[in-house]
Amino acid sequence: MTTESFDMVIRGGSVVLKDRTAVMDIGITGGVITGLGQLKGQPALDYVDAEGLTVMPGMIDAHVHLNEPGFGHWEGFETGSAALAAGGVTTYLDMPLNGVPPTVTIEALQLKLAAAEGRSSVDYGLWGGLVPGRLESIVPLHEAGVIGYKAFMSAAGSPGEDAFCEADDYTLLEGMKRIAATGKVLALHAESEPIVSMLAQEMKRSGRTSGADYAASRPIQAELEAVHRALIYAGLTGCRVHFVHISSAEGIGLIREASLRGLDVTAETCPHYLKLTTDDLAAKGAVAKCAPPLRSGEEREKLWETVKKGWVNLIASDHSPCPSAMKERDSFFEAWGGIAGAQSSLELIVGEGHLKRGLPLHAISGMVSLAPAARFGLSQKGAIAPGFDADLAIIDLADSYVLGKEHLLHRHKHSPYVGEELKCRVAAVYVRGKRVYDKAGGVAAERSGRWVKPGGVEERGG
Numbered sequence: 528m529t530t531e532s533f534d535m536v537i538r539g540g541s542v543v544l545k546d547r548t549a550v551m552d553i554g555i556t557g558g559v560i561t562g563l564g565q566l567k568g569q570p571a572l573d574y575v576d577a578e579g580l581t582v583m584p585g586m587i588d589a590h591v592h593l594n595e596p597g598f599g600h601w602e603g604f605e606t607g608s609a610a611l612a613a614g615g616v617t618t619y620l621d622m623p624l625n626g627v628p629p630t631v632t633i634e635a636l637q638l639k640l641a642a643a644e645g646r647s648s649v650d651y652g653l654w655g656g657l658v659p660g661r662l663e664s665i666v667p668l669h670e671a672g673v674i675g676y677k678a679f680m681s682a683a684g685s686p687g688e689d690a691f692c693e694a695d696d697y698t699l700l701e702g703m704k705r706i707a708a709t710g711k712v713l714a715l716h717a718e719s720e721p722i723v724s725m726l727a728q729e730m731k732r733s734g735r736t737s738g739a740d741y742a743a744s745r746p747i748q749a750e751l752e753a754v755h756r757a758l759i760y761a762g763l764t765g766c767r768v769h770f771v772h773i774s775s776a777e778g779i780g781l782i783r784e785a786s787l788r789g790l791d792v793t794a795e796t797c798p799h800y801l802k803l804t805t806d807d808l809a810a811k812g813a814v815a816k817c818a819p820p821l822r823s824g825e826e827r828e829k830l831w832e833t834v835k836k837g838w839v840n841l842i843a844s845d846h847s848p849c850p851s852a853m854k855e856r857d858s859f860f861e862a863w864g865g866i867a868g869a870q871s872s873l874e875l876i877v878g879e880g881h882l883k884r885g886l887p888l889h890a891i892s893g894m895v896s897l898a899p900a901a902r903f904g905l906s907q908k909g910a911i912a913p914g915f916d917a918d919l920a921i922i923d924l925a926d927s928y929v930l931g932k933e934h935l936l937h938r939h940k941h942s943p944y945v946g947e948e949l950k951c952r953v954a955a956v957y958v959r960g961k962r963v964y965d966k967a968g969g970v971a972a973e974r975s976g977r978w979v980k981p982g983g984v985e986e987r988g989g
């Protein structure tokens with residue numbers, strides 16, 4: 528493909544395509560990839576030298592909790608998106624529950640959009656919520672352009688008074704029926720409330736409140752029971768379901784089997800289940816607390832096997848930040864559940880998956896970029912190919928470093944990955960052809976992230 532003159536050519540990088548990696552140039556015009564291949568001799572206004580570096584599609588982080596409106600003191604669009612940009616993320620999908628109010632009505636969606644406008648370094652989509660008593664919001668939220676809907680099958684931790692409630696079985700079934708009619712996806716936190724609340728009560732009653740006790744109170748069976756039930760509901764209602772943060776190989780296997788039987792279901796896991804284990808709960812404390820909890824080293828390796836077999840559809844951070852003091856509680860049960868990992872996902876997965884375990888880069892890119900774009904209808908995004916948005920993460924595979932608090936750009940400087948060696952590093956990030964981050968200069972002052980809706984990009988403001 529040729530063009531008269533590019534706005535920019537990124538020269539000589541190892542470019543990660545859908546099915547292979549190859550050294551080539553990327554020509555960009557008007558924020559879109561317009562040339563790919565050997566572009567030497569073709570004029571451009573600007574050149575970027577990527578020789579010796581790897582150019583991946585920017586990560587699309589499908590699972591991020593930012594806390595605006597209302598709880599910007601936990602995490603805001605500016606700090607959260609800065610961390611994401613530095614981590615090679617070019618689009619993120621914000622979950623509906625950690626802002627106040629939660630995104631369960633059109634009014635709340637408008638508040639979320641107003642809070643985000645002009646303040647995000649990278650593009651973003653917004654999830655709506657499925658909660659009891661709000662079934663009437665499903666269609667208006669769909670029409671307004673939410674990515675899909677998030678529901679919890681066990682109690683959801685959410686800040687503020689106006690809490691985001693878990694869906695009872697009636698809400699789940701009726702909600703799934705209505706969501707099916709919109710064609711959108713229901714993202715499910717699948718843990719059985721009866722199992723986890725019964726076991727948590729037992730632990731707390733007997734004074735067992737360590738990290739290991741917390742993990743034991745949310746066993747893999749809780750995940751499997753909820754996945755089973757939701758798969759049956761998906762079969763009954765025809766609802767497309769995306770299972771977020773699956774923590775076990777068995778859970779991934781159940782979802783994979785159901786998809787082979789014809790259900791429209793996908794599975795997500797997160798970098799923390801692929802990097803950390805229950806040992807880290809003792810070593811690192813509640814910064815490593817999340818739900819479902821971290822699993823054993825043996826389980827982690829079983830999960831990697833499912834990744835290698837291509838059974839995991841996508842990987843997302845589940846960045847769920849909080850003030851650091853909320854991680855410092857005597858009882859593990861009282862600490863905030865959520866891992867602040869936004870900045871490290873891509874570096875971790877490339878390091879652990881490609882550099883350590885030999886997974887090809889295009890397979891990683893498939894899980895972190897192409898699959899989320901395809902699953903959630905972001906047709907302009909997720910691949911390095913002509914006609915796609917020039918959303919790119921340039922990675923230096925030889926630049927390993929130990930993550931320190933000083934690197935973190937999100938609001939509260941804790942992460943379970945502090946002190947860990949990351950085997951590669953994001954060198955520069957482009958969103959629609961604009962540089963939003965580079966290692967030397969940090970995050971660009973101009974915050975040009977836009978709201979993306981399934982089926983296209985919403986132009987808001989300037």
Ligand SMILES: NC(=O)NC(NC(N)=O)C(=O)[O-]
Nearest residue numbers: 592684685817818847864865
């Ligand atoms: N309120 C949250 O951010 N919850 C999240 N917390 C985790 N994963 O520990 C989640 O996705 O369930």
Ligand SMILES: [Zn+2]
Nearest residue numbers: 716771772818
């Ligand atoms: Zn969840």
Ligand SMILES: [Zn+2]
Nearest residue numbers: 590592845847
């Ligand atoms: Zn989450």
